Amino acid sequence: MSDQHSTEKRKSEHIDIALNKQVSGRGITTGFENFRFIHQALPEINFKDIDISTTFLNKRIKAPLVLSSMTGGTERAWEINLHLASAAEKRGWAVGTGSVRAALENPELGFTYNMRKAAPSIPIFTNLGAVQLNAGYGVDECRRAVDIVQADALVLHLNSMQEVFQTEGDTDFTGLLKKIESVCTTLEVPVGIKEVGMGINGQLAKQLFDAGASFVDVAGAGGTSWIQVEKFRSKDPVRIQAAEAFYDWGIPTSDCIVDVRKAIPDNQKTLVASGGLYTGVDAAKAIAIGADLAGFGRSILKDAVESEEALDKTLERIEMELKMAMFGIGAHNLEELKLSPLIKKID
Amino acid sequence: MSDQHSTEKRKSEHIDIALNKQVSGRGITTGFENFRFIHQALPEINFKDIDISTTFLNKRIKAPLVLSSMTGGTERAWEINLHLASAAEKRGWAVGTGSVRAALENPELGFTYNMRKAAPSIPIFTNLGAVQLNAGYGVDECRRAVDIVQADALVLHLNSMQEVFQTEGDTDFTGLLKKIESVCTTLEVPVGIKEVGMGINGQLAKQLFDAGASFVDVAGAGGTSWIQVEKFRSKDPVRIQAAEAFYDWGIPTSDCIVDVRKAIPDNQKTLVASGGLYTGVDAAKAIAIGADLAGFGRSILKDAVESEEALDKTLERIEMELKMAMFGIGAHNLEELKLSPLIKKID
Amino acid sequence: MSDQHSTEKRKSEHIDIALNKQVSGRGITTGFENFRFIHQALPEINFKDIDISTTFLNKRIKAPLVLSSMTGGTERAWEINLHLASAAEKRGWAVGTGSVRAALENPELGFTYNMRKAAPSIPIFTNLGAVQLNAGYGVDECRRAVDIVQADALVLHLNSMQEVFQTEGDTDFTGLLKKIESVCTTLEVPVGIKEVGMGINGQLAKQLFDAGASFVDVAGAGGTSWIQVEKFRSKDPVRIQAAEAFYDWGIPTSDCIVDVRKAIPDNQKTLVASGGLYTGVDAAKAIAIGADLAGFGRSILKDAVESEEALDKTLERIEMELKMAMFGIGAHNLEELKLSPLIKKID
Amino acid sequence: MSDQHSTEKRKSEHIDIALNKQVSGRGITTGFENFRFIHQALPEINFKDIDISTTFLNKRIKAPLVLSSMTGGTERAWEINLHLASAAEKRGWAVGTGSVRAALENPELGFTYNMRKAAPSIPIFTNLGAVQLNAGYGVDECRRAVDIVQADALVLHLNSMQEVFQTEGDTDFTGLLKKIESVCTTLEVPVGIKEVGMGINGQLAKQLFDAGASFVDVAGAGGTSWIQVEKFRSKDPVRIQAAEAFYDWGIPTSDCIVDVRKAIPDNQKTLVASGGLYTGVDAAKAIAIGADLAGFGRSILKDAVESEEALDKTLERIEMELKMAMFGIGAHNLEELKLSPLIKKID
Numbered sequence A, B, C, D: 001m002s003d004q005h006s007t008e009k010r011k012s013e014h015i016d017i018a019l020n021k022q023v024s025g026r027g028i029t030t031g032f033e034n035f036r037f038i039h040q041a042l043p044e045i046n047f048k049d050i051d052i053s054t055t056f057l058n059k060r061i062k063a064p065l066v067l068s069s070m071t072g073g074t075e076r077a078w079e080i081n082l083h084l085a086s087a088a089e090k091r092g093w094a095v096g097t098g099s100v101r102a103a104l105e106n107p108e109l110g111f112t113y114n115m116r117k118a119a120p121s122i123p124i125f126t127n128l129g130a131v132q133l134n135a136g137y138g139v140d141e142c143r144r145a146v147d148i149v150q151a152d153a154l155v156l157h158l159n160s161m162q163e164v165f166q167t168e169g170d171t172d173f174t175g176l177l178k179k180i181e182s183v184c185t186t187l188e189v190p191v192g193i194k195e196v197g198m199g200i201n202g203q204l205a206k207q208l209f210d211a212g213a214s215f216v217d218v219a220g221a222g223g224t225s226w227i228q229v230e231k232f233r234s235k236d237p238v239r240i241q242a243a244e245a246f247y248d249w250g251i252p253t254s255d256c257i258v259d260v261r262k263a264i265p266d267n268q269k270t271l272v273a274s275g276g277l278y279t280g281v282d283a284a285k286a287i288a289i290g291a292d293l294a295g296f297g298r299s300i301l302k303d304a305v306e307s308e309e310a311l312d313k314t315l316e317r318i319e320m321e322l323k324m325a326m327f328g329i330g331a332h333n334l335e336e337l338k339l340s341p342l343i344k345k346i347d
């Protein structure tokens, strides 16, 4: 099987497995359930005055909400991307494509990433694996990745555990920080860095911002575990069994947020919280403990596969929940929600 | 459907749902189970000398126990109110009507709130939603609410989360504290403020007492969740699903009591503890950690629907449990029970 | 039914209920499971050198183990008492009779308490409810209680919660400490004080020792709950339901021991630990955290009903477990076990 | 049955019971689940550069991994030992024989311990119960034990709880430290000391190193409980029942490691961690919190019985997991893994 076909096949399997298999870790959660808002019985607020709009990648968005990088490269992925883009455009969310490596390898697949067609106004970010910078990719490929998508930004993902659980995975992660820095400082658009479900802690976030990252998405543990996803794809009995030993690997999403915010008090740095978010209450908690935006991956995938309408309903619900949580504590806008004293850790 | 009919219908649905559906939150409890009395093997007390009488709204009551605001506005509600009033009168508890808004909208329904008929001597409080002060109601309506019931006091309830989960709910909670203050200082009878199951914390209790509230009923989380109740009434799929995200919203009742008592050390302010109480041991714990009176809502609703006799038996049991708990620690009266050192938090 | 018959009937019911019903509390345990010995892999000890003999009531006993006060007053109780006495004599444990009130009321029943017949050499203690001192009993009755049993000591039990859950229970516990003091200082034999499963804390233990008690048996919570036992005997629906509210009442046995030992550092005061003990490891833990002797009630009742042989096997097992635990930490004798640093609380 | 036959029979039963019965304790675990690595999303490492080789008993081994002392003395044991030795040789692990007492008693059985035949290059340690030093054995027997196996070291095991649960067990553990010291200082090869599943704490480890031990293997609790194993062999009803009371006896393996490393900061002393290890992640955690090597017993027994191939696959998996864990935190070698700050205790 050619490289390009194998990339396509992998992308397709990922979606099926994410939809149908038990791919969350065990014994590890996002930690959001350990935070509880302190209800304000007299919120002194009118629900309809609540404003959740914000700015991301120099564009105004209607909600601090992001559809995480997921797919591309196949006909079916194109359909999903269309749903994602249309719903995001309609509701004013930001949205990302999955890794565009398939299109770099085979330009004919470029159209499957064309979210811009359905989403002229919102921020769209394109996506590549950072480890590809050790496998021949450079600023040129990054630029093409941006062009294919007409993206507002590039996101490089860090996925060491996923790679090591693939039999032929790219597991040379040496010297990547330097190369990331070089992309950040050279590329014409902002560059964000994300994990894919194991989390980024404060120390690394600081290094990444220092290297020029425009935003960091923690993509922490408690949601989709790519070790478990790869387990279902693997034919290697050793790796299949080993996946069991890593059932609780990673940094819980809420720990990441708290840790990064402690390391990066500077409010100018944009922090996206994702990994295991299901509801607008999760998003509200993420923001209350330090994030700027909240991202959703697998929890909205089923709707994204189904239709724009199904997805739209779910996004509407998430927004509604976010606003209801803000109503419950009397927060008029995201500034009042962010790092609010009205949330506490319970034991 | 006219406003008045819809209010009636809502009241009726609330009772059916509270009786038959799973309307408590999940992952949240009153917290009373985390407190345990320190048994005194030699209590040096005669059980029959235990005195649980106290004063509320300037009337002597035989027990520091309250039947919480629940219903009115329909024939069936009238029957329930009659049972509540008769049993409360017989045992010397205080009792409240549900919101009298239905009777303000349609004076013919006034009779359904006439608890005074069956309860000539005990304290009765009438009830309105505080948010109505932003929807046209003022001191006049409050006065009529008192008159209809011949009440000793008015209770204004705070129910932001319930309103926001109703499709056409009143969700303008701006400027309410000022308006509450104006009612408190103008009305001829004392005014109490309560939540409906999400809790009032210390800071707000202080503001309410400063605004002239005569008593505060925390109505905390761990019992009936009005988010879950409204979920069963809702036809809006977004709200129905959103209710799941708020399964553990609110401040646990015991947390409210401890927090309010810390903020209001002044013993002159009356604190009612309600929200999820089932037994006299719960009541004893509530008083031991800082409350003056304990209120019961949904846990006695089934008996209140059934008959005065059934309700009377349950109230007798609650009193007996309260006294047994006091016997167990050797407390002769409520003064000795209140803020007793003979209770401790367990882990 | 005459008083005397009702006492007999009560005693018989207690045994049947203790044997066949779910009479332990819920949500409350002895707490022994939270303590763990620190295994010493090189104990530098010979198992056969381990000595568990001690002195109790001026007699040498072969093990620091006690069969708790349980029964008397009926033919069947006599059989049980015979098994208890024979096994205790054989193994060198101390043993107690149940309350001899039945024999005081009807001297013909005296024979059912005649443990001395089968146990000439070991310490035997007779038993009365302390609250009887408020119901007409005085030093004379205590003396007769000792005589009937030819006892080495009298034990007065404190059972406030049991009494209050009996419809006609004796619930006047006023002034008892003074009366206990008078018995302690007047009676010719030592007087011990025990609870019956709700526990005695440090402050009360100190008062009791100051009043002249020779030993205190905490009889803490986590084992038999007399509230639950009485629930099964009760015909009063209010009390039957109320028992549910007291499912976790009492002070866990291990908490009692730690608390009493803190209040009574004086090693001259004898502390018996009972309430929910099943094994010799429980006994070892009780002694390691501060007790002098360990008592067993309901956990050996089934064997005591069956036969001397069955009981003997169980006592042998308990001793073996105690010695094995001492072997595991290298303790040669009870002095080395008592307040050993080789036990710790785990979380 | 002669002593020698009974030793053989015991060895055989141990294997069957370990394979087929529930022989782990209850309410006690290794504690490794309470430790979690802090994922490093940018490990700056190439997976293939990870080096897990180390030195043990003056030999270079390819992995810091040990196959724990298990068997010998029967034809079947010989087969198992052959599988163990071949797989260990192939992968470069260290390996131990079970107790060679059977061969000392009956030299004809020596061949069943001949691991050297299949494992010419790796470290092999022979094994004897330390308590035998109180039953007639001395340096001579230790020397023969080494000779029979052509071992690089002798391991003396401490198994007090196992012995006391055998009806005819050797339970004289007096004066053993002195005798161990004498063996350590006299024998020509290094001597290690291990438990068999109840753990060695810091204080004892220090005493053992001071006595001349070359390494200590904590063999802590959370894996195989020899109390439970002996329960299945026992015919003594008292011991069978007593085993239940000791369901959670012992020091959890992770507690041992932390405690020993605190007592022995000196990095020159070799610490082996075993007891309940299943995966290479367990091994990685053991090393990260202070061990030098990690040992596997019962978790690999089934494969060792089956075939060299089955065992080899499992050892490969364990190594892979260890390396993956190191990859996840960016540790290039064991020095970087050992006492790494990138692990934390979770609650």
Ligand SMILES: Cc1cc2nc3c(=O)[nH]c(=O)nc-3n(C[C@H](O)[C@H](O)[C@H](O)COP(=O)(O)O)c2cc1C
Pocket: A014, A015, A018, A068, A069, A070, A071, A097, A098, A099, A127, A156, A157, A194, A195, A196, A197, A219, A220, A222, A223, A224, A274, A275, A276, A277, A295, A296, A297, A298, A299, A301
């Ligand atoms: C089907 C699927 C495909 C994904 N593909 C990519 C990808 O190409 N690039 C990327 O950075 N992350 C990818 N992710 C990871 C997500 O962006 C996200 O970080 C991760 O799933 C954790 O978030 P979640 O728990 O909300 O799913 C993918 C996730 C899913 C479920």
Ligand SMILES: Cc1cc2nc3c(=O)[nH]c(=O)nc-3n(C[C@H](O)[C@H](O)[C@H](O)COP(=O)(O)O)c2cc1C
Pocket: B014, B015, B018, B068, B069, B070, B071, B097, B098, B099, B127, B156, B157, B194, B195, B196, B197, B219, B220, B222, B223, B224, B274, B275, B276, B277, B295, B296, B297, B298, B299, B301
């Ligand atoms: C059927 C029903 C109707 C209620 N109606 C009112 C009301 O009209 N006004 C009000 O202040 N509270 C109302 N409540 C709330 C109760 O007074 C109480 O605060 C709440 O149920 C929490 O207490 P609980 O857990 O004991 O039920 C109602 C509760 C129930 C169960």
Ligand SMILES: Cc1cc2nc3c(=O)[nH]c(=O)nc-3n(C[C@H](O)[C@H](O)[C@H](O)COP(=O)(O)O)c2cc1C
Pocket: C014, C015, C018, C068, C069, C070, C071, C097, C098, C099, C127, C156, C157, C194, C195, C196, C197, C219, C220, C222, C223, C224, C274, C275, C276, C277, C295, C296, C297, C298, C299, C301
């Ligand atoms: C059947 C039965 C009868 C008892 N009778 C008495 C009694 O007469 N006097 C007394 O002081 N305690 C009595 N007890 C209480 C025990 O002495 C003991 O304190 C209590 O059961 C708690 O210990 P346990 O959990 O080991 O059963 C009785 C217990 C049982 C099970």
Ligand SMILES: Cc1cc2nc3c(=O)[nH]c(=O)nc-3n(C[C@H](O)[C@H](O)[C@H](O)COP(=O)(O)O)c2cc1C
Pocket: D014, D015, D018, D068, D069, D070, D071, D097, D098, D099, D127, D156, D157, D194, D195, D196, D197, D219, D220, D222, D223, D224, D274, D275, D276, D277, D295, D296, D297, D298, D299, D301
């Ligand atoms: C079948 C079997 C036989 C064993 N025989 C011995 C032995 O002869 N000598 C010894 O020191 N340990 C012996 N052990 C104990 C192991 O070496 C190890 O310390 C213990 O099983 C705890 O580790 P685990 O939980 O990984 O099994 C034996 C273990 C098993 C399962």
